[in-house]
Amino acid sequence: MTISDQDLINAAKDARDNAYCHYSGFAVGAAIIDDNGHLYVGCNVENAAYPLGNCAEAAAIAAMVLEGGKRIDRIAVVGGSGDPGPCTPCGGCRQRIQEFADENTVIIAMDDSKDWQRYSIAELLPAGFHLDL
Numbered sequence: 825m826t827i828s829d830q831d832l833i834n835a836a837k838d839a840r841d842n843a844y845c846h847y848s849g850f851a852v853g854a855a856i857i858d859d860n861g862h863l864y865v866g867c868n869v870e871n872a873a874y875p876l877g878n879c880a881e882a883a884a885i886a887a888m889v890l891e892g893g894k895r896i897d898r899i900a901v902v903g904g905s906g907d908p909g910p911c912t913p914c915g916g917c918r919q920r921i922q923e924f925a926d927e928n929t930v931i932i933a934m935d936d937s938k939d940w941q942r943y944s945i946a947e948l949l950p951a952g953f954h955l956d957l
């Protein structure tokens with residue numbers, strides 16, 4: 825079964841409903857489809873000790889890795905309410921996504937409006953850091 829972009833966005837929106845964002849009030853949901861068509865979701869989880877908070881993308885990536893997923897085919901990130909525009913992944917999450925992405929990976933950024941934007945990892949993280957071991 826193929827999961828459409830809209831289905832993926834809906835999964836990210838559902839995940840966002842569970843965000844624990846007590847401190848910022850900024851709820852984010854993420855949904856990943858891996859190479860095998862499996863779906864993984866995550867939301868942001870904040871903490872009274874602010875730096876300990878986790879992003880939605882990190883949670884979704886952790887869920888993918890836990891289940892044996894190897895590569896992100898598409899990831900949708902939903903957050904924000906239209907101003908200043910869709911929640912694109914933060915800098916750290918761009919690096920996290922790059923770890924499991926290739927040139928065909930699609931990153932979808934969406935807010936509460938009906939429009940969304942599609943990016944490649946090269947657009948979001950040009951000249952990203954790689955470690956070739």
Ligand code: THU
Pocket residue numbers: 845848850851852867868869870877878879880881911912913914917
């Ligand atoms: N946040 C994410 O979950 N993903 C991002 O890519 C951007 C920021 C979260 C972190 C924090 O809980 C809240 O949004 C406000 O920064």
